[in-house]
Amino acid sequence: MLKIDGVTRRFGEVTALDGVSLEIGQGEFFALLGPSGCGKTTLLRIIAGFETPDSGTVTLDGEDLLGKQPNRRPISLMFQSYALFPHMTVAKNIAYGLEREKLSRQEIKQRVGEVLETVGLTAHAGRKPQHLSGGQRQRVALARSIVKRPRLLLLDEPLSALDKKVRADMQLELKRLQNEVGITFVVVTHDQEEAMSLADRIAVFDHGVVRQVDEPVTLYERPHTRFVADFVGANNLFEGALAAEDTLATEDFGALRGRPLRALRTGSKALLGVRPERVRLGAAAATGGGLKGSVLDVSFYGGISHISVSVPGRLKPVLVAVQGASEVKPGAEVTLDWRTDDAVIIPVDQ
Structure with a gap:
Protein backbone atom coordinates (compact mmCIF):
# COMPACT_ATOMS: atom_id res chain seq x y z
CA MET A 1 0.00 0.00 0.00
CA LEU A 2 2.77 2.45 0.98
CA LYS A 3 5.89 2.46 -1.18
CA ILE A 4 9.00 4.44 -0.22
CA ASP A 5 11.64 4.39 -2.95
CA GLY A 6 15.16 5.82 -2.69
CA VAL A 7 14.29 8.55 -0.16
CA THR A 8 17.24 10.74 0.85
CA ARG A 9 17.13 13.72 3.22
CA ARG A 10 20.07 15.87 4.24
CA PHE A 11 20.34 18.66 6.81
CA GLY A 12 23.50 20.54 5.90
CA GLU A 13 26.34 18.03 6.11
CA VAL A 14 24.23 15.50 8.02
CA THR A 15 22.51 12.78 5.98
CA ALA A 16 19.40 11.82 7.95
CA LEU A 17 18.15 9.34 5.33
CA ASP A 18 20.33 7.72 2.69
CA GLY A 19 18.40 6.08 -0.15
CA VAL A 20 15.75 4.41 2.04
CA SER A 21 13.34 2.03 0.26
CA LEU A 22 10.46 0.22 2.00
CA GLU A 23 7.13 -1.35 1.10
CA ILE A 24 4.35 -1.53 3.71
CA GLY A 25 1.23 -3.60 3.10
CA GLN A 26 -2.45 -2.89 3.66
CA GLY A 27 -3.48 -3.56 7.28
CA GLU A 28 0.11 -4.14 8.41
CA PHE A 29 1.54 -3.04 11.76
CA PHE A 30 5.00 -1.85 10.74
CA ALA A 31 7.73 -0.55 13.06
CA LEU A 32 10.64 1.80 12.31
CA LEU A 33 13.19 0.84 14.96
CA GLY A 34 16.54 2.40 15.76
CA PRO A 35 18.52 4.56 18.19
CA SER A 36 18.09 8.34 18.48
CA GLY A 37 19.30 10.19 15.41
CA CYS A 38 19.05 7.22 13.02
CA GLY A 39 16.51 8.87 10.69
CA LYS A 40 13.30 7.05 11.61
CA THR A 41 11.39 10.16 12.75
CA THR A 42 12.56 12.09 9.68
CA LEU A 43 11.00 9.38 7.50
CA LEU A 44 7.77 9.56 9.51
CA ARG A 45 7.65 13.34 8.99
CA ILE A 46 8.20 12.90 5.25
CA ILE A 47 5.28 10.47 5.05
CA ALA A 48 3.11 12.89 7.07
CA GLY A 49 4.14 15.85 4.90
CA PHE A 50 6.13 17.90 7.44
CA GLU A 51 9.45 17.27 5.65
CA THR A 52 10.32 17.15 1.94
CA PRO A 53 12.99 14.66 0.80
CA ASP A 54 15.91 15.77 -1.35
CA SER A 55 15.28 12.80 -3.64
CA GLY A 56 13.11 9.71 -3.87
CA THR A 57 9.38 9.00 -4.06
CA VAL A 58 6.59 8.11 -1.63
CA THR A 59 3.35 6.66 -3.00
CA LEU A 60 0.13 5.49 -1.35
CA ASP A 61 -1.90 3.05 -3.43
CA GLY A 62 0.16 4.16 -6.42
CA GLU A 63 -0.61 7.87 -5.94
CA ASP A 64 2.17 10.38 -5.27
CA LEU A 65 2.06 11.59 -1.65
CA LEU A 66 4.83 14.15 -1.86
CA GLY A 67 2.78 16.48 -4.07
CA LYS A 68 -0.06 16.69 -1.52
CA GLN A 69 -0.31 19.05 1.43
CA PRO A 70 -0.30 17.33 4.87
CA ASN A 71 -4.01 18.03 5.42
CA ARG A 72 -4.84 16.47 2.04
CA ARG A 73 -3.18 13.15 2.81
CA PRO A 74 -5.36 10.25 4.09
CA ILE A 75 -2.99 9.97 7.04
CA SER A 76 -3.23 10.65 10.79
CA LEU A 77 -0.23 11.31 13.02
CA MET A 78 -0.33 10.64 16.75
CA PHE A 79 2.27 12.78 18.48
CA GLN A 80 4.52 11.57 21.28
CA SER A 81 3.06 14.23 23.63
CA TYR A 82 -0.56 13.34 22.59
CA ALA A 83 -1.21 17.13 22.03
CA LEU A 84 -4.72 17.09 23.53
CA PHE A 85 -6.66 20.33 24.01
CA PRO A 86 -6.79 20.82 27.81
CA HIS A 87 -9.93 23.01 27.75
CA MET A 88 -11.96 20.45 25.76
CA THR A 89 -13.68 17.30 26.97
CA VAL A 90 -12.66 13.88 25.70
CA ALA A 91 -15.57 13.86 23.23
CA LYS A 92 -14.75 17.38 21.99
CA ASN A 93 -11.07 16.47 21.50
CA ILE A 94 -12.08 13.49 19.39
CA ALA A 95 -14.69 15.44 17.41
CA TYR A 96 -12.42 18.40 16.61
CA GLY A 97 -11.02 17.06 13.33
CA LEU A 98 -14.49 16.03 12.10
CA GLU A 99 -15.88 19.50 12.91
CA ARG A 100 -13.07 21.07 10.89
CA GLU A 101 -14.22 18.95 7.95
CA LYS A 102 -17.73 20.35 8.46
CA LEU A 103 -19.44 16.99 8.79
CA SER A 104 -23.04 16.93 10.03
CA ARG A 105 -23.66 16.92 13.78
CA GLN A 106 -25.39 13.58 13.51
CA GLU A 107 -22.44 11.91 11.75
CA ILE A 108 -19.94 13.45 14.18
CA LYS A 109 -21.96 12.20 17.16
CA GLN A 110 -22.23 8.72 15.68
CA ARG A 111 -18.53 8.41 14.79
CA VAL A 112 -17.33 9.81 18.12
CA GLY A 113 -19.62 7.41 19.98
CA GLU A 114 -18.34 4.45 17.98
CA VAL A 115 -14.67 5.27 18.54
CA LEU A 116 -15.20 5.98 22.26
CA GLU A 117 -16.65 2.48 22.58
CA THR A 118 -13.75 1.00 20.60
CA VAL A 119 -11.13 2.47 22.95
CA GLY A 120 -13.23 1.87 26.09
CA LEU A 121 -13.73 5.52 27.08
CA THR A 122 -17.50 5.98 26.71
CA ALA A 123 -17.85 6.65 30.45
CA HIS A 124 -15.15 9.35 30.28
CA ALA A 125 -16.58 11.32 27.33
CA GLY A 126 -17.36 14.38 29.47
CA ARG A 127 -14.01 14.55 31.29
CA LYS A 128 -11.09 16.80 30.47
CA PRO A 129 -7.56 15.47 29.83
CA GLN A 130 -6.17 16.60 33.21
CA HIS A 131 -8.63 14.26 34.93
CA LEU A 132 -7.41 11.20 33.02
CA SER A 133 -4.51 8.81 33.60
CA GLY A 134 -1.58 8.60 31.17
CA GLY A 135 -3.02 5.47 29.58
CA GLN A 136 -6.44 7.07 29.17
CA ARG A 137 -4.95 10.20 27.56
CA GLN A 138 -3.13 7.94 25.13
CA ARG A 139 -6.44 6.30 24.23
CA VAL A 140 -8.00 9.70 23.59
CA ALA A 141 -5.13 10.59 21.25
CA LEU A 142 -5.61 7.28 19.46
CA ALA A 143 -9.36 7.78 19.21
CA ARG A 144 -8.84 11.28 17.74
CA SER A 145 -6.45 9.78 15.18
CA ILE A 146 -8.69 6.95 14.01
CA VAL A 147 -12.06 8.74 14.09
CA LYS A 148 -11.22 10.37 10.72
CA ARG A 149 -10.77 6.86 9.28
CA PRO A 150 -7.34 7.42 7.73
CA ARG A 151 -5.73 4.91 5.39
CA LEU A 152 -2.54 5.15 7.42
CA LEU A 153 -1.88 5.96 11.09
CA LEU A 154 1.60 7.16 12.07
CA LEU A 155 2.64 6.87 15.72
CA ASP A 156 5.74 8.67 17.01
CA GLU A 157 7.07 6.94 20.17
CA PRO A 158 3.44 6.43 21.30
CA LEU A 159 4.17 4.70 24.63
CA SER A 160 7.31 6.48 25.83
CA ALA A 161 5.43 8.71 28.31
CA LEU A 162 3.86 5.75 30.13
CA ASP A 163 5.24 3.76 33.05
CA LYS A 164 6.24 0.14 32.46
CA LYS A 165 3.03 -1.53 33.65
CA VAL A 166 0.73 0.82 31.71
CA ARG A 167 3.02 0.55 28.67
CA ALA A 168 2.67 -3.24 28.66
CA ASP A 169 -1.13 -2.94 28.88
CA MET A 170 -1.22 -0.37 26.08
CA GLN A 171 0.93 -2.55 23.82
CA LEU A 172 -1.83 -5.16 23.96
CA GLU A 173 -4.46 -2.45 23.50
CA LEU A 174 -2.73 -1.01 20.42
CA LYS A 175 -2.49 -4.45 18.80
CA ARG A 176 -6.14 -5.20 19.56
CA LEU A 177 -7.23 -1.84 18.23
CA GLN A 178 -5.22 -2.19 15.04
CA ASN A 179 -6.74 -5.61 14.37
CA GLU A 180 -10.23 -4.27 15.05
CA VAL A 181 -10.16 -1.10 12.91
CA GLY A 182 -8.00 -2.56 10.12
CA ILE A 183 -5.95 0.61 9.58
CA THR A 184 -2.29 0.33 8.57
CA PHE A 185 -0.13 1.40 11.53
CA VAL A 186 3.45 2.69 11.23
CA VAL A 187 5.12 3.19 14.60
CA VAL A 188 8.46 4.86 15.33
CA THR A 189 10.27 3.57 18.41
CA HIS A 190 13.72 3.05 19.89
CA ASP A 191 12.34 0.35 22.22
CA GLN A 192 13.17 -3.12 20.85
CA GLU A 193 10.69 -4.84 23.15
CA GLU A 194 7.91 -2.51 22.04
CA ALA A 195 8.65 -3.10 18.36
CA MET A 196 8.92 -6.87 18.81
CA SER A 197 5.62 -7.13 20.68
CA LEU A 198 3.62 -4.85 18.38
CA ALA A 199 4.84 -5.15 14.81
CA ASP A 200 4.17 -7.63 12.03
CA ARG A 201 7.45 -6.48 10.47
CA ILE A 202 10.29 -4.24 11.62
CA ALA A 203 12.74 -2.06 9.71
CA VAL A 204 15.96 -1.50 11.68
CA PHE A 205 17.58 1.88 11.00
CA ASP A 206 21.21 2.86 11.55
CA HIS A 207 22.66 6.23 10.48
CA GLY A 208 19.94 6.84 7.90
CA VAL A 209 20.18 3.37 6.34
CA VAL A 210 17.82 0.40 6.68
CA ARG A 211 19.97 -2.51 7.87
CA GLN A 212 17.28 -5.21 7.84
CA VAL A 213 13.52 -5.63 7.35
CA ASP A 214 11.98 -8.78 8.78
CA GLU A 215 9.36 -10.29 11.05
CA PRO A 216 10.26 -10.01 14.76
CA VAL A 217 11.26 -13.66 15.26
CA THR A 218 13.44 -13.72 12.12
CA LEU A 219 15.03 -10.41 13.08
CA TYR A 220 15.89 -11.77 16.52
CA GLU A 221 17.11 -15.21 15.50
CA ARG A 222 18.78 -14.36 12.15
CA PRO A 223 20.31 -10.86 12.28
CA HIS A 224 22.11 -9.97 9.06
CA THR A 225 24.65 -7.50 10.45
CA ARG A 226 26.65 -6.74 13.59
CA PHE A 227 24.46 -3.69 14.28
CA VAL A 228 21.19 -5.63 14.14
CA ALA A 229 22.61 -8.49 16.22
CA ASP A 230 23.79 -6.06 18.88
CA PHE A 231 20.82 -3.66 18.85
CA VAL A 232 17.86 -6.05 18.78
CA GLY A 233 17.83 -7.78 22.15
CA ALA A 234 20.81 -8.93 24.19
Whole structure:
Protein backbone atom coordinates (compact mmCIF):
# COMPACT_ATOMS: atom_id res chain seq x y z
CA MET A 1 0.00 0.00 0.00
CA LEU A 2 2.77 2.45 0.98
CA LYS A 3 5.89 2.46 -1.18
CA ILE A 4 9.00 4.44 -0.22
CA ASP A 5 11.64 4.39 -2.95
CA GLY A 6 15.16 5.82 -2.69
CA VAL A 7 14.29 8.55 -0.16
CA THR A 8 17.24 10.74 0.85
CA ARG A 9 17.13 13.72 3.22
CA ARG A 10 20.07 15.87 4.24
CA PHE A 11 20.34 18.66 6.81
CA GLY A 12 23.50 20.54 5.90
CA GLU A 13 26.34 18.03 6.11
CA VAL A 14 24.23 15.50 8.02
CA THR A 15 22.51 12.78 5.98
CA ALA A 16 19.40 11.82 7.95
CA LEU A 17 18.15 9.34 5.33
CA ASP A 18 20.33 7.72 2.69
CA GLY A 19 18.40 6.08 -0.15
CA VAL A 20 15.75 4.41 2.04
CA SER A 21 13.34 2.03 0.26
CA LEU A 22 10.46 0.22 2.00
CA GLU A 23 7.13 -1.35 1.10
CA ILE A 24 4.35 -1.53 3.71
CA GLY A 25 1.23 -3.60 3.10
CA GLN A 26 -2.45 -2.89 3.66
CA GLY A 27 -3.48 -3.56 7.28
CA GLU A 28 0.11 -4.14 8.41
CA PHE A 29 1.54 -3.04 11.76
CA PHE A 30 5.00 -1.85 10.74
CA ALA A 31 7.73 -0.55 13.06
CA LEU A 32 10.64 1.80 12.31
CA LEU A 33 13.19 0.84 14.96
CA GLY A 34 16.54 2.40 15.76
CA PRO A 35 18.52 4.56 18.19
CA SER A 36 18.09 8.34 18.48
CA GLY A 37 19.30 10.19 15.41
CA CYS A 38 19.05 7.22 13.02
CA GLY A 39 16.51 8.87 10.69
CA LYS A 40 13.30 7.05 11.61
CA THR A 41 11.39 10.16 12.75
CA THR A 42 12.56 12.09 9.68
CA LEU A 43 11.00 9.38 7.50
CA LEU A 44 7.77 9.56 9.51
CA ARG A 45 7.65 13.34 8.99
CA ILE A 46 8.20 12.90 5.25
CA ILE A 47 5.28 10.47 5.05
CA ALA A 48 3.11 12.89 7.07
CA GLY A 49 4.14 15.85 4.90
CA PHE A 50 6.13 17.90 7.44
CA GLU A 51 9.45 17.27 5.65
CA THR A 52 10.32 17.15 1.94
CA PRO A 53 12.99 14.66 0.80
CA ASP A 54 15.91 15.77 -1.35
CA SER A 55 15.28 12.80 -3.64
CA GLY A 56 13.11 9.71 -3.87
CA THR A 57 9.38 9.00 -4.06
CA VAL A 58 6.59 8.11 -1.63
CA THR A 59 3.35 6.66 -3.00
CA LEU A 60 0.13 5.49 -1.35
CA ASP A 61 -1.90 3.05 -3.43
CA GLY A 62 0.16 4.16 -6.42
CA GLU A 63 -0.61 7.87 -5.94
CA ASP A 64 2.17 10.38 -5.27
CA LEU A 65 2.06 11.59 -1.65
CA LEU A 66 4.83 14.15 -1.86
CA GLY A 67 2.78 16.48 -4.07
CA LYS A 68 -0.06 16.69 -1.52
CA GLN A 69 -0.31 19.05 1.43
CA PRO A 70 -0.30 17.33 4.87
CA ASN A 71 -4.01 18.03 5.42
CA ARG A 72 -4.84 16.47 2.04
CA ARG A 73 -3.18 13.15 2.81
CA PRO A 74 -5.36 10.25 4.09
CA ILE A 75 -2.99 9.97 7.04
CA SER A 76 -3.23 10.65 10.79
CA LEU A 77 -0.23 11.31 13.02
CA MET A 78 -0.33 10.64 16.75
CA PHE A 79 2.27 12.78 18.48
CA GLN A 80 4.52 11.57 21.28
CA SER A 81 3.06 14.23 23.63
CA TYR A 82 -0.56 13.34 22.59
CA ALA A 83 -1.21 17.13 22.03
CA LEU A 84 -4.72 17.09 23.53
CA PHE A 85 -6.66 20.33 24.01
CA PRO A 86 -6.79 20.82 27.81
CA HIS A 87 -9.93 23.01 27.75
CA MET A 88 -11.96 20.45 25.76
CA THR A 89 -13.68 17.30 26.97
CA VAL A 90 -12.66 13.88 25.70
CA ALA A 91 -15.57 13.86 23.23
CA LYS A 92 -14.75 17.38 21.99
CA ASN A 93 -11.07 16.47 21.50
CA ILE A 94 -12.08 13.49 19.39
CA ALA A 95 -14.69 15.44 17.41
CA TYR A 96 -12.42 18.40 16.61
CA GLY A 97 -11.02 17.06 13.33
CA LEU A 98 -14.49 16.03 12.10
CA GLU A 99 -15.88 19.50 12.91
CA ARG A 100 -13.07 21.07 10.89
CA GLU A 101 -14.22 18.95 7.95
CA LYS A 102 -17.73 20.35 8.46
CA LEU A 103 -19.44 16.99 8.79
CA SER A 104 -23.04 16.93 10.03
CA ARG A 105 -23.66 16.92 13.78
CA GLN A 106 -25.39 13.58 13.51
CA GLU A 107 -22.44 11.91 11.75
CA ILE A 108 -19.94 13.45 14.18
CA LYS A 109 -21.96 12.20 17.16
CA GLN A 110 -22.23 8.72 15.68
CA ARG A 111 -18.53 8.41 14.79
CA VAL A 112 -17.33 9.81 18.12
CA GLY A 113 -19.62 7.41 19.98
CA GLU A 114 -18.34 4.45 17.98
CA VAL A 115 -14.67 5.27 18.54
CA LEU A 116 -15.20 5.98 22.26
CA GLU A 117 -16.65 2.48 22.58
CA THR A 118 -13.75 1.00 20.60
CA VAL A 119 -11.13 2.47 22.95
CA GLY A 120 -13.23 1.87 26.09
CA LEU A 121 -13.73 5.52 27.08
CA THR A 122 -17.50 5.98 26.71
CA ALA A 123 -17.85 6.65 30.45
CA HIS A 124 -15.15 9.35 30.28
CA ALA A 125 -16.58 11.32 27.33
CA GLY A 126 -17.36 14.38 29.47
CA ARG A 127 -14.01 14.55 31.29
CA LYS A 128 -11.09 16.80 30.47
CA PRO A 129 -7.56 15.47 29.83
CA GLN A 130 -6.17 16.60 33.21
CA HIS A 131 -8.63 14.26 34.93
CA LEU A 132 -7.41 11.20 33.02
CA SER A 133 -4.51 8.81 33.60
CA GLY A 134 -1.58 8.60 31.17
CA GLY A 135 -3.02 5.47 29.58
CA GLN A 136 -6.44 7.07 29.17
CA ARG A 137 -4.95 10.20 27.56
CA GLN A 138 -3.13 7.94 25.13
CA ARG A 139 -6.44 6.30 24.23
CA VAL A 140 -8.00 9.70 23.59
CA ALA A 141 -5.13 10.59 21.25
CA LEU A 142 -5.61 7.28 19.46
CA ALA A 143 -9.36 7.78 19.21
CA ARG A 144 -8.84 11.28 17.74
CA SER A 145 -6.45 9.78 15.18
CA ILE A 146 -8.69 6.95 14.01
CA VAL A 147 -12.06 8.74 14.09
CA LYS A 148 -11.22 10.37 10.72
CA ARG A 149 -10.77 6.86 9.28
CA PRO A 150 -7.34 7.42 7.73
CA ARG A 151 -5.73 4.91 5.39
CA LEU A 152 -2.54 5.15 7.42
CA LEU A 153 -1.88 5.96 11.09
CA LEU A 154 1.60 7.16 12.07
CA LEU A 155 2.64 6.87 15.72
CA ASP A 156 5.74 8.67 17.01
CA GLU A 157 7.07 6.94 20.17
CA PRO A 158 3.44 6.43 21.30
CA LEU A 159 4.17 4.70 24.63
CA SER A 160 7.31 6.48 25.83
CA ALA A 161 5.43 8.71 28.31
CA LEU A 162 3.86 5.75 30.13
CA ASP A 163 5.24 3.76 33.05
CA LYS A 164 6.24 0.14 32.46
CA LYS A 165 3.03 -1.53 33.65
CA VAL A 166 0.73 0.82 31.71
CA ARG A 167 3.02 0.55 28.67
CA ALA A 168 2.67 -3.24 28.66
CA ASP A 169 -1.13 -2.94 28.88
CA MET A 170 -1.22 -0.37 26.08
CA GLN A 171 0.93 -2.55 23.82
CA LEU A 172 -1.83 -5.16 23.96
CA GLU A 173 -4.46 -2.45 23.50
CA LEU A 174 -2.73 -1.01 20.42
CA LYS A 175 -2.49 -4.45 18.80
CA ARG A 176 -6.14 -5.20 19.56
CA LEU A 177 -7.23 -1.84 18.23
CA GLN A 178 -5.22 -2.19 15.04
CA ASN A 179 -6.74 -5.61 14.37
CA GLU A 180 -10.23 -4.27 15.05
CA VAL A 181 -10.16 -1.10 12.91
CA GLY A 182 -8.00 -2.56 10.12
CA ILE A 183 -5.95 0.61 9.58
CA THR A 184 -2.29 0.33 8.57
CA PHE A 185 -0.13 1.40 11.53
CA VAL A 186 3.45 2.69 11.23
CA VAL A 187 5.12 3.19 14.60
CA VAL A 188 8.46 4.86 15.33
CA THR A 189 10.27 3.57 18.41
CA HIS A 190 13.72 3.05 19.89
CA ASP A 191 12.34 0.35 22.22
CA GLN A 192 13.17 -3.12 20.85
CA GLU A 193 10.69 -4.84 23.15
CA GLU A 194 7.91 -2.51 22.04
CA ALA A 195 8.65 -3.10 18.36
CA MET A 196 8.92 -6.87 18.81
CA SER A 197 5.62 -7.13 20.68
CA LEU A 198 3.62 -4.85 18.38
CA ALA A 199 4.84 -5.15 14.81
CA ASP A 200 4.17 -7.63 12.03
CA ARG A 201 7.45 -6.48 10.47
CA ILE A 202 10.29 -4.24 11.62
CA ALA A 203 12.74 -2.06 9.71
CA VAL A 204 15.96 -1.50 11.68
CA PHE A 205 17.58 1.88 11.00
CA ASP A 206 21.21 2.86 11.55
CA HIS A 207 22.66 6.23 10.48
CA GLY A 208 19.94 6.84 7.90
CA VAL A 209 20.18 3.37 6.34
CA VAL A 210 17.82 0.40 6.68
CA ARG A 211 19.97 -2.51 7.87
CA GLN A 212 17.28 -5.21 7.84
CA VAL A 213 13.52 -5.63 7.35
CA ASP A 214 11.98 -8.78 8.78
CA GLU A 215 9.36 -10.29 11.05
CA PRO A 216 10.26 -10.01 14.76
CA VAL A 217 11.26 -13.66 15.26
CA THR A 218 13.44 -13.72 12.12
CA LEU A 219 15.03 -10.41 13.08
CA TYR A 220 15.89 -11.77 16.52
CA GLU A 221 17.11 -15.21 15.50
CA ARG A 222 18.78 -14.36 12.15
CA PRO A 223 20.31 -10.86 12.28
CA HIS A 224 22.11 -9.97 9.06
CA THR A 225 24.65 -7.50 10.45
CA ARG A 226 26.65 -6.74 13.59
CA PHE A 227 24.46 -3.69 14.28
CA VAL A 228 21.19 -5.63 14.14
CA ALA A 229 22.61 -8.49 16.22
CA ASP A 230 23.79 -6.06 18.88
CA PHE A 231 20.82 -3.66 18.85
CA VAL A 232 17.86 -6.05 18.78
CA GLY A 233 17.83 -7.78 22.15
CA ALA A 234 20.81 -8.93 24.19
CA ASN A 235 23.47 -10.91 22.36
CA ASN A 236 26.90 -12.38 23.05
CA LEU A 237 29.18 -11.61 20.10
CA PHE A 238 32.56 -13.22 19.37
CA GLU A 239 34.93 -12.08 16.62
CA GLY A 240 36.90 -14.47 14.44
CA ALA A 241 37.15 -16.04 11.01
CA LEU A 242 35.20 -18.85 9.39
CA ALA A 243 37.28 -22.01 9.82
CA ALA A 244 34.82 -24.59 8.52
CA GLU A 245 31.15 -24.77 7.56
CA ASP A 246 29.90 -24.53 11.18
CA THR A 247 32.92 -23.19 13.04
CA LEU A 248 34.31 -19.77 13.88
CA ALA A 249 38.01 -19.71 14.75
CA THR A 250 38.89 -17.17 17.46
CA GLU A 251 42.23 -16.17 18.94
CA ASP A 252 41.22 -16.32 22.60
CA PHE A 253 38.48 -18.96 22.73
CA GLY A 254 39.42 -21.53 20.09
CA ALA A 255 36.76 -22.95 17.79
CA LEU A 256 33.16 -21.86 18.45
CA ARG A 257 30.19 -23.60 16.86
CA GLY A 258 27.39 -21.88 14.95
CA ARG A 259 25.41 -21.79 11.69
CA PRO A 260 26.38 -19.25 8.99
CA LEU A 261 23.45 -17.12 7.79
CA ARG A 262 24.73 -17.30 4.22
CA ALA A 263 27.60 -18.84 2.30
CA LEU A 264 30.93 -17.44 3.49
CA ARG A 265 34.43 -17.99 2.18
CA THR A 266 36.68 -19.97 4.56
CA GLY A 267 38.97 -17.56 6.36
CA SER A 268 36.69 -14.54 5.93
CA LYS A 269 36.11 -12.38 8.99
CA ALA A 270 32.85 -13.02 10.80
CA LEU A 271 31.01 -12.78 14.11
CA LEU A 272 29.34 -15.49 16.12
CA GLY A 273 26.22 -14.41 18.01
CA VAL A 274 24.53 -16.49 20.69
CA ARG A 275 21.52 -15.23 22.64
CA PRO A 276 21.63 -15.39 26.48
CA GLU A 277 18.77 -17.89 26.67
CA ARG A 278 20.63 -20.24 24.30
CA VAL A 279 23.77 -20.44 26.46
CA ARG A 280 23.96 -23.55 28.65
CA LEU A 281 25.46 -23.10 32.10
CA GLY A 282 27.37 -25.98 33.69
CA ALA A 283 29.55 -26.70 36.69
CA ALA A 284 33.29 -26.04 36.28
CA ALA A 285 34.03 -29.70 36.99
CA ALA A 286 32.05 -30.79 33.94
CA THR A 287 34.08 -32.48 31.24
CA GLY A 288 33.97 -31.52 27.58
CA GLY A 289 34.41 -28.32 25.63
CA GLY A 290 32.97 -24.88 26.15
CA LEU A 291 34.16 -21.65 27.69
CA LYS A 292 35.22 -21.42 31.30
CA GLY A 293 34.60 -18.42 33.54
CA SER A 294 33.45 -17.10 36.90
CA VAL A 295 30.07 -15.65 37.82
CA LEU A 296 30.13 -11.88 38.36
CA ASP A 297 26.49 -11.17 39.12
CA VAL A 298 23.07 -12.82 39.30
CA SER A 299 19.91 -10.71 38.82
CA PHE A 300 16.40 -12.10 39.24
CA TYR A 301 13.64 -10.51 37.10
CA GLY A 302 10.61 -12.50 38.21
CA GLY A 303 10.58 -15.65 36.10
CA ILE A 304 14.03 -15.16 34.53
CA SER A 305 17.50 -14.86 36.04
CA HIS A 306 20.27 -12.99 34.22
CA ILE A 307 23.76 -14.27 35.00
CA SER A 308 26.91 -12.35 34.02
CA VAL A 309 29.97 -14.53 33.55
CA SER A 310 33.53 -13.22 33.25
CA VAL A 311 35.50 -15.20 30.66
CA PRO A 312 39.31 -14.74 30.46
CA GLY A 313 40.28 -12.90 27.25
CA ARG A 314 36.89 -11.23 26.83
CA LEU A 315 36.25 -7.61 27.86
CA LYS A 316 32.47 -7.89 28.14
CA PRO A 317 30.92 -10.56 30.39
CA VAL A 318 28.93 -13.33 28.74
CA LEU A 319 25.24 -12.95 29.57
CA VAL A 320 23.22 -16.08 30.38
CA ALA A 321 19.44 -16.17 30.90
CA VAL A 322 17.80 -19.07 32.75
CA GLN A 323 14.21 -19.74 33.76
CA GLY A 324 13.28 -19.14 37.39
CA ALA A 325 15.58 -18.30 40.25
CA SER A 326 19.15 -19.46 39.66
CA GLU A 327 21.02 -21.44 42.29
CA VAL A 328 24.42 -20.31 41.04
CA LYS A 329 26.13 -17.66 43.18
CA PRO A 330 28.61 -14.84 42.36
CA GLY A 331 32.17 -16.17 42.37
CA ALA A 332 31.21 -19.66 41.20
CA GLU A 333 33.37 -21.24 38.49
CA VAL A 334 31.24 -22.37 35.55
CA THR A 335 31.38 -23.59 31.95
CA LEU A 336 29.42 -22.13 29.05
CA ASP A 337 28.30 -24.01 25.96
CA TRP A 338 25.58 -24.02 23.28
CA ARG A 339 24.29 -26.18 20.46
CA THR A 340 25.54 -25.44 16.94
CA ASP A 341 22.02 -24.54 15.75
CA ASP A 342 21.60 -22.07 18.64
CA ALA A 343 24.32 -19.67 17.44
CA VAL A 344 24.59 -17.76 14.17
CA ILE A 345 27.71 -16.76 12.23
CA ILE A 346 27.31 -13.28 10.75
CA PRO A 347 29.46 -11.67 8.05
CA VAL A 348 31.45 -8.70 9.34
CA ASP A 349 29.87 -5.44 8.13
CA GLN A 350 31.64 -4.03 5.13
